Amino acid sequence: MARSGETGVGGEDRRGTKRKSLADAPREDSEDGAAGSGAPEQPRPAAFPPGFSISEIKNKQRRHFMFVRWKQQQRKEKLAAKKKLKKEREALGDKAPPKPVPKTIENQRVYDETIVDPNDEEVAYDEATDEFASHFNRQTSPKILITTSDRPRGRTVRFCEQLSTVIPNSHVYYRRGLALKRIIPQCISRDFTDLIVINEDRKIPNGLVLSHLPHGPTAHFRMSSVRLRKEIKRKGKEPTQHSPEVILNNFTTRLGHSIGRMFASLFPHDPQFIGRQVATFHNQRDYIFFRFHRYLFKSEKKVGIQELGPRFTLKLRSLQKGTFDSKYGEYEWVHKPREMDTSRRKFHL
Amino acid sequence: MVGKQTFPYSLTPPWKSPGGSIMAASARWNHVWVGSETGILKGVNLVRKQAVNFTEAAGRPSREEEVSALCWADAAESQILIGCANRTVKSFSTEEGKFLKSRCCPGGEGTFRGLAKHDGCLITCVESGILRVWPEDSSEHIKELSVGPSVCKMRQDPDRPHIVATGGKENSLKVWDLQGSSQEPIFRAKNVRNDWLNLRVPIWDQDIQFLPDSQKIVTCTGHHQVRVYDLASPQRRPVLEATYGEYPLMAMTLTPGGNSVVVGNTHGQLAEIDIRQGRLVCCLKGLAGSVRGLQCHPTQPILASCGLDRVLRVHRLREPRGLEHKVYLKSRLNCLLLSGRDNWEDEPQEPAPGPPEETETDELWASLEPVVSAAGAKRKQRAPEAQPGGKKRQSLGAQAPLPPLCK
Numbered sequence: 001m002a003r004s005g006e007t008g009v010g011g012e013d014r015r016g017t018k019r020k021s022l023a024d025a026p027r028e029d030s031e032d033g034a035a036g037s038g039a040p041e042q043p044r045p046a047a048f049p050p051g052f053s054i055s056e057i058k059n060k061q062r063r064h065f066m067f068v069r070w071k072q073q074q075r076k077e078k079l080a081a082k083k084k085l086k087k088e089r090e091a092l093g094d095k096a097p098p099k100p101v102p103k104t105i106e107n108q109r110v111y112d113e114t115i116v117d118p119n120d121e122e123v124a125y126d127e128a129t130d131e132f133a134s135h136f137n138r139q140t141s142p143k144i145l146i147t148t149s150d151r152p153r154g155r156t157v158r159f160c161e162q163l164s165t166v167i168p169n170s171h172v173y174y175r176r177g178l179a180l181k182r183i184i185p186q187c188i189s190r191d192f193t194d195l196i197v198i199n200e201d202r203k204i205p206n207g208l209v210l211s212h213l214p215h216g217p218t219a220h221f222r223m224s225s226v227r228l229r230k231e232i233k234r235k236g237k238e239p240t241q242h243s244p245e246v247i248l249n250n251f252t253t254r255l256g257h258s259i260g261r262m263f264a265s266l267f268p269h270d271p272q273f274i275g276r277q278v279a280t281f282h283n284q285r286d287y288i289f290f291r292f293h294r295y296l297f298k299s300e301k302k303v304g305i306q307e308l309g310p311r312f313t314l315k316l317r318s319l320q321k322g323t324f325d326s327k328y329g330e331y332e333w334v335h336k337p338r339e340m341d342t343s344r345r346k347f348h349l
Numbered sequence: 350m351v352g353k354q355t356f357p358y359s360l361t362p363p364w365k366s367p368g369g370s371i372m373a374a375s376a377r378w379n380h381v382w383v384g385s386e387t388g389i390l391k392g393v394n395l396v397r398k399q400a401v402n403f404t405e406a407a408g409r410p411s412r413e414e415e416v417s418a419l420c421w422a423d424a425a426e427s428q429i430l431i432g433c434a435n436r437t438v439k440s441f442s443t444e445e446g447k448f449l450k451s452r453c454c455p456g457g458e459g460t461f462r463g464l465a466k467h468d469g470c471l472i473t474c475v476e477s478g479i480l481r482v483w484p485e486d487s488s489e490h491i492k493e494l495s496v497g498p499s500v501c502k503m504r505q506d507p508d509r510p511h512i513v514a515t516g517g518k519e520n521s522l523k524v525w526d527l528q529g530s531s532q533e534p535i536f537r538a539k540n541v542r543n544d545w546l547n548l549r550v551p552i553w554d555q556d557i558q559f560l561p562d563s564q565k566i567v568t569c570t571g572h573h574q575v576r577v578y579d580l581a582s583p584q585r586r587p588v589l590e591a592t593y594g595e596y597p598l599m600a601m602t603l604t605p606g607g608n609s610v611v612v613g614n615t616h617g618q619l620a621e622i623d624i625r626q627g628r629l630v631c632c633l634k635g636l637a638g639s640v641r642g643l644q645c646h647p648t649q650p651i652l653a654s655c656g657l658d659r660v661l662r663v664h665r666l667r668e669p670r671g672l673e674h675k676v677y678l679k680s681r682l683n684c685l686l687l688s689g690r691d692n693w694e695d696e697p698q699e700p701a702p703g704p705p706e707e708t709e710t711d712e713l714w715a716s717l718e719p720v721v722s723a724a725g726a727k728r729k730q731r732a733p734e735a736q737p738g739g740k741k742r743q744s745l746g747a748q749a750p751l752p753p754l755c756k
Contacts, residue, residue: 113677114659114677120679122387122389122402122410122679122680123679125387125409125410126387126410126679126680129387129412254659254679321639321657327595327596328571328596328597328615329615330599330615330638330639330657331615331616331617331638331639331657332638332639332657332658332681333637333638333657333658334616334617334637334638336617336634336637339634339635340637
């Protein structure tokens with residue numbers, strides 16, 4: 001057996017190292033298997049030359065063993081340090097220093113100069129007179145056209161139907177191989193305010209083009225993690241016809257504001273609170289999570305929510321000024337991975 | 350969710366924007382003037398790292414006055430002419446930092462596509478193709494030319510100010526002489542030959558530049574081509590054609606040296622193209638949106654670019670190539686003017702306010718001792734100052750606003 005075989009020369013190393021820690025006074029290196037310290041001697045504490053690291057042991061089994069032992073030691077030390085800290089905190093009681101806040105990527109986010117200051121007049125004017133102003137001034141009410149890329153498969157079709165139950169006043173049309181640039185003037189003449197195109201690839205929806213219609217911006221998103229209603233666990237009944245409330249989380253930068261306003265202009269301006277439905281667009285680390293819930297206040301502080309409706313994740317790829325024209329349109333923001341994704345702590349939305 | 354604010358000083362220094370306040374004395378030292386879609390003219394000082402907004406007397410931004418064209422009114426760069434979307438041309442003085450006058454230039458439809466000043470007259474060209482020459486103090490134009498529909502750009506030759514060039518979508522490059530009285534251009538470009546499928550190549554001239562010291566004109570098109578025309582040669586077709594990228598080229602500028610041009614497209618890609626060989630020299634990165642304005646300094650390799658992503662960037666073209674300044678300016682930027690002066694860094698320091706003169710009140714303050722709790726300290730301090738302080742206090746007794754502090 002390997003173990004018994006090692007008792008001859010190397011075994012005492014292991015035995016020796018088992019009993020003593022590594023930080024012993026250096027002695028003759030017994031790792032080379034020198035037969036100097038022979039079996040009849042007392043197993044001496046194994047000593048290592050300074051600057052020795054476990055990775056220098058060539059024998060995999062021994063190396064693994066040493067590593068496991070080192071790890072256990074580290075864990076013990078860490079646990080001991082934690083216990084000590086906890087005891088100190090309890091001893092100090094109220095005078096204990098506040099707990100240090102753990103670093104997260106959101107905490108460490110690189111400061112973005114485009115983050116909108118709520119008191120900023122220029123940005124407020126810019127937003128008050130942009131393409132969505134007519135929706136927020138209640139001059140137009142949204143009417144959405146939902147369509148897909150050509151020849152959609154079952155999953156995409158079902159997703160579009162569910163999306164149209166979630167967004168009030170929306171209509172699903174089959175795309176009969178028509179060019180978007182031809183569809184758009186027809187939509188404008190029929191008073192549609194927004195166009196949603198779900199792009200499909202290999203039977204799953206993977207892209208979303210959202211175009212605000214009279215001359216508004218067009219946003220192109222990559223869609224992932226699409227879950228239809230039947231795939232959602234513990235879901236409620238079908239969404240009703242009431243207009244939902246809209247929650248937009250964490251759209252802080254100027255670009256985020258534009259996208260947030262774009263999402264908000266999909267829904268009617270006055271939500272019907274009787275329906276108790278809420279659509280949430282939550283932005284975190286440049287990914288936008290869409291969820292649709294029904295809520296119920298059980299008491300003043302407790303609320304129960306039920307997830308209805310589809311759920312999906314979006315990532316913005318480009319925002320183009322003007323209606324859909326990917327070739328000749330002017331882009332307000334284009335995602336360039338090699339230039340913009342260099343830092344893990346920098347986000348744009 | 351803003352984490353700790355870090356300012357890497359080399360690239361993005363903290364920019365202060367005293368919005369609305371007119372910094373009259375320092376307006377002349379601004380390096381870049383940018384016009385935005387909200388009608389605000391912004392002056393940016395790169396050395397002091399400040400960006401200032403200038404609006405007309407009303408002080409409110411207004412989208413009807415969206416700035417569509419900017420040009421210097423004179424070679425000394427003391428006045429700027431601003432063409433707005435409501436067909437007014439305003440003049441702004443950089444010395445004083447305020448708007449001087451505005452005039453309305455009706456005729457034709459669309460926004461201004463070119464502004465120029467020649468011989469005391471203002472030359473304007475609008476999108477529908479009406480080019481008019483307006484004298485200084487009259488509201489009637491003295492000359493009118495019809496350039497053709499859908500004009501994208503009109504540019505004046507800096508060496509010969511009576512020559513202008515116009516071009517647009519399906520409107521080929523035409524060069525006009527304003528001194529003559531004819532309604533025909535002196536040069537009309539011809540379209541290139543049909544392509545390899547024998548289809549007509551569409552025309553879409555987006556920006557025009559005159560090459561200095563020669564009779565050549567460079568244009569960039571919406572079909573990602575850069576073309577050079579030579580007026581001296583009998584050939585009306587372009588002499589050189591180079592392509593870059595797959596997106597329409599929106600703006601173009603000449604580099605110092607005259608060998609190359611820098612173009613920007615709707616995806617925010619900037620490229621320097623050598624026009625003698627027709628090849629790409631380098632690309633500059635950083636922009637995220639469509640490039641609307643580009644200008645290079647006449648002698649130094651400094652390039653200013655602005656676009657729809659609301660940021661003004663200043664790049665350095667060589668030794669070392671890269672981004673130097675980046676300023677976030679909150680509104681979509683339409684056009685810019687880079688000051689061509691050479692003393693970029695040297696800016697005379699404003700005379701520091703002289704040491705305030707010693708007035709009698711100051712002496713009174715100096716004589717009053719600080720209130721100290723220990724009596725001994727007070728007595729020590731009082732001894733040397735009692736006499737002069739006392740006298741002063743008597744003279745100012747009626748005026749001293751505060752009760753005497755020492756007992």
